[in-house]
Amino acid sequence: MAVKRQLSMVLDLNKCIGCHTCSAACKLMWTNRNGREFMYWNNVETQPGLGYPRDYQNMGGGFDADGALRLGRQPSQEDYGIPWEYNYQEALMTGTDPWLRPHVKPTWGANWDEDRGEGDYPNSYYFYLPRLCNHCANPACLAACSRNAIYKRQEDGIVLVDQERCRGYRYCVNACPYKKIYFNEQISKSEKCIFCYPRIEKGLPTACAQQCVGRIRWIGYRDDEEGPVHQLVEKYKVALPLHAEWGTQPNVFYVPPLSPSRYGTDGQELDESRIPLSYLESLFGPRVGEVLDTLQAERQAKAEGRESELMDTLIGYKHAEMFKLS
Amino acid sequence: MTTRFILHGSMACALALGTAAAWADHTEINPNITEIKPGDSVQAARLPDNIYLRTQDDPDDIIWDRLPMYRTELFPAPPVHQSVKLRFDEGANRSKHLYFQVARSNERFYVRLQWKDDSQDTDTTVDSFRDGVAIQYAIGDTDTSYMMGSGSENPVNIWYWRADDTDRVENLAAGGYRSTTTLDEQHVTGAGAYYPDAIEQDSLWRVVMSRPLTADGEYDVDLAREQVPIAFAVWQGSDNERDGNKRVTHTWILLDTGLEGASDS
Numbered sequence: 001m002a003v004k005r006q007l008s009m010v011l012d013l014n015k016c017i018g019c020h021t022c023s024a025a026c027k028l029m030w031t032n033r034n035g036r037e038f039m040y041w042n043n044v045e046t047q048p049g050l051g052y053p054r055d056y057q058n059m060g061g062g063f064d065a066d067g068a069l070r071l072g073r074q075p076s077q078e079d080y081g082i083p084w085e086y087n088y089q090e091a092l093m094t095g096t097d098p099w100l101r102p103h104v105k106p107t108w109g110a111n112w113d114e115d116r117g118e119g120d121y122p123n124s125y126y127f128y129l130p131r132l133c134n135h136c137a138n139p140a141c142l143a144a145c146s147r148n149a150i151y152k153r154q155e156d157g158i159v160l161v162d163q164e165r166c167r168g169y170r171y172c173v174n175a176c177p178y179k180k181i182y183f184n185e186q187i188s189k190s191e192k193c194i195f196c197y198p199r200i201e202k203g204l205p206t207a208c209a210q211q212c213v214g215r216i217r218w219i220g221y222r223d224d225e226e227g228p229v230h231q232l233v234e235k236y237k238v239a240l241p242l243h244a245e246w247g248t249q250p251n252v253f254y255v256p257p258l259s260p261s262r263y264g265t266d267g268q269e270l271d272e273s274r275i276p277l278s279y280l281e282s283l284f285g286p287r288v289g290e291v292l293d294t295l296q297a298e299r300q301a302k303a304e305g306r307e308s309e310l311m312d313t314l315i316g317y318k319h320a321e322m323f324k325l326s
Numbered sequence: 327m328t329t330r331f332i333l334h335g336s337m338a339c340a341l342a343l344g345t346a347a348a349w350a351d352h353t354e355i356n357p358n359i360t361e362i363k364p365g366d367s368v369q370a371a372r373l374p375d376n377i378y379l380r381t382q383d384d385p386d387d388i389i390w391d392r393l394p395m396y397r398t399e400l401f402p403a404p405p406v407h408q409s410v411k412l413r414f415d416e417g418a419n420r421s422k423h424l425y426f427q428v429a430r431s432n433e434r435f436y437v438r439l440q441w442k443d444d445s446q447d448t449d450t451t452v453d454s455f456r457d458g459v460a461i462q463y464a465i466g467d468t469d470t471s472y473m474m475g476s477g478s479e480n481p482v483n484i485w486y487w488r489a490d491d492t493d494r495v496e497n498l499a500a501g502g503y504r505s506t507t508t509l510d511e512q513h514v515t516g517a518g519a520y521y522p523d524a525i526e527q528d529s530l531w532r533v534v535m536s537r538p539l540t541a542d543g544e545y546d547v548d549l550a551r552e553q554v555p556i557a558f559a560v561w562q563g564s565d566n567e568r569d570g571n572k573r574v575t576h577t578w579i580l581l582d583t584g585l586e587g588a589s590d591s
Contacts, residue, residue, distance in 0.1 A: 071412040074566075076453045146407040146569050147504055167506065168450065169569045171409040183452045188490075 006137065006157035006222045007195065007325075008229045009209065010239040011130055012255040012314055014295075015216040018114070018128035020044050022208035022217075026132075029196065029207040035186025038083050040110050041193035042132045042208045048279065049113040049126070053079040053179050062140050062177035063247030069143050072174045081109030118279075125274045127257045129283075130216070132208065133180040133193035134241070134250030135159045141192070144175030156221075157251060158195045166190055177246040205323040215316040220324040222251070227324035228313055229253075236310045238291045240284040255314070256280050256288050258295055359425065362396045364577040367553065370428040370435070370584055377431070383517040385532035390438050393427050400424050400560055400573035406473065406503045410570040422573045424459075424558050430583060435549050436536040437461055437485075439558070444526040447563025448489045455563040457489040459518075459533055463547035464555035464578065472557050472577050474500040483547040485514045485535050489563065492518045495535050499545035503570060511543045539585060550585040 026042040045051045053059075053075040060072030084102035091100040117126025135152075139159050142150040149165035150172060152158070161172075161181070168188040172181045181192045196206035204210065209217035220227030222234070232239040232255065239253035259274040273292070280288040294310070302311040316322050362368055371393045379387060402418040405411040425440040439459050447457045463483045464470035475482035481501040487494075495516035500506045518533035539549055547554060555578035561567040 069408050069412065074453045077451060080452065144409045146409050147506070167569070169409075170452070171569070173452065175409070185451050188450050 003137075003152055003157040004154045006251055007135070007200065007219065008157075008222050008233065008251040008253065009132075009206075010218040010229055010232045010253045010255065012216045013127055013129065013257040014255060014314075015214045016044070016128040016130060017214050018044055018046070019213060020111075021211050021213050022130055025207040025211035026193075030194070035184040036182070036191060038080065039182040039184070039191065041180070041182075041191075042130065043110055044128050044130045045111060046114050046117060046126050047129045047283070048118045049116060051129075051131075052110045054081075054108055054112075055079070056177075056179040057243070059179065060177065061175045061179075061246070062243075063138070063143075065247075067247065069140065069175060070177075072177065074170065074174050075179055078108060081112065082107070083109075119274075122263045123274060125259060127259075127275065129242075129254075130208075131178065131180070131242070132252060133159065133195070134178060134248065134252045135193075135195055137249035137251060138247065140175040140177060140246075140248050141172035141181050144171040145169075146171060153197075156195075156197075156200065158197050158200070159192070160194055160197070161190055161192060163189055163191075177243065177248065178250075200325060203325050205325065209323065215319055215322060218313075218316075218322045224324060228322055229324075231310075231313055236294065237287070238294055238310065240287060240291065242283060244285050254284060255295070256284050256291055258292055258299075359395045359397045362398045362579055364398075364557075364575055364579060367580040367582055368396055368428060369582050370430050372584060373429050373431040373436075375432055379431075381517075382434075383436075383515055383534040383536055385438065385517055385519045385534045386521075387534075389429075390427055393429055395425055395427050397423055397425050398558065398575060398579065400558060401576055403473065403559070403570050403572050403574045406570055413566070413571055420573070422560055422562070424560055426558065428581060428583075430539065430549075430585070433538060434536045435539055435583065436534060438532065438534045440530055440532050441560055442528060443520075443531050443562065444529055445564040446489070446520045446522070446529070446531075448492075448520075449563075450488075450490045455561070455566050455568050457531060457563045458487060458559075458561040458568075459531070460484050460486040460559045461535060462557045462559065465545065465547060468555045468578050468580075470555065471502070472555075472575065474503045474506065477501050481545055483545050485516070485537075487516050487518055487533050487535060488561075489518065489520075489531070497537075497546070509543060509545055511541070511546065513537055513541060513546075549583045551583075552586050553580040553582055555579070556581045 023040055023042050023044055031039045031041055043052050060070055062070055064070050082104050084104045084106050086100055086102055087097055090097035117124055119125050135158055147165055149162045166189040170183050172190050173183055181190050184191050205219050209219055218228040220229035224230055233253050239255050241250040241253055262270045262272050262274050264270050277289055298308045298310045302308045400422045405414045427438045429436045450456050465481050465483060470476055470480040478501040481499055484498040486496040486498055495514045497509045497512050497514040498506050499509055514535060514537045516535035521530040523529045557575035557578055559572045559574040561572045
């Protein structure tokens, strides 16, 4: 879907510390009220892991190789996690219940498998993957909506749900392979990340990017050669989309994580990375190895005191320079 | 002799089975209910002026026991969007009987709808869908497409009731699929209730919808016509039905409200 300009975000997974400040910023800004209490327009999940909603990567949706919309599995409430409350009043105030306990047995929730990862000591590994709506160039949610309620803005490519037109059919929830459209049960309509468009229109970055303490997020237009996104995605080609094979052409890109080397059985360092390359390729596609080599080389250059424009950008000395919104 | 008897008996049996299969559901055959097919006409019953309805839209009002009942068969709507097509069984012939009654007083027009449903689906959550029913009226004549009307020149008026909000009816308009729009004027009222039965399959939804005989909105159906094309739709929540994923009357049933040229209304 051609738009005049496309705003994009790059996230450097080497810098993400999994603090969830982005999710909290988003929640305070948009999703702590009016039926959105249990939505995470932005969430941070540990990978390898099942993610949020549970096992979304195997729910289907998106497009097949021929570009036809693929039917997915509708996530259940259990996949999101049944929210629980504690009996604070009874346990702590009136003393009528000797135990402080949740009113339903918690079995799953956002970030349930935090820091679990894969592998055995000393070769265990994980990394954090912050996720938001990808504001795709070929949005499956838009294609699936039978009411034309979802549209992509010409001026910046932000994908939005027209709340006047939405009638809550939930085809979009099913079709988005990233499961980044949520159904608001209170109002019977679907809602999603709006890329903080009211902030963007004032020249401000999204709340998740503004509040990011690790400075892992850059925002800019794809076609702006002076901007950081163009530099990372087009010039140095170190930022890759998540699951490009799902056919939606995401506009959120990730700099894949480097990792220390694996240890052999008698403690020697092996010539392979702790996070298996094949695993990273399953998320970010076949170019991961090439990107990691570039990062390694540029990092070495910087360590040796040589110039590296790429490293200077990735370090993000000045937070304000990470956003170029005009 | 014995062989002849067996042969004869099995033929009779086969004949009986064949007859039963021709009817959608022979247990529903009831001589007091008139089968209506698309293209047939139905007459709205006239409620005498001295009848007082204690509750305007009571789905179980005793008055309905005294009014003629019609039955029509609804079939899956042809898919017009890939989201529906993906969920559509090719050659889908799952039909559903809808029972309806139409009546008018000197002020209001009433429709009561009934259908059997073994599951009461009243929740609208991320993964559960609600039951629903709708009546569609062509604003113009039968040239209008029964699939949500044909463009803005030939729109339809839709009254939509849903099981998660049983005491409300939405007054909608559409001019072709994808265009369903909520109207400013919401003067259609209604109520529905579920009647569980010991035999689950015989459990019933009953819904009454009504509107003042006259309504001025551009997209409010004009009932004072010789014939008003009407159609019905039912959504089965337990089958994840919503949107165009529904069972409908294919083409129109012709309603005679008795209002045209009526001096007393």
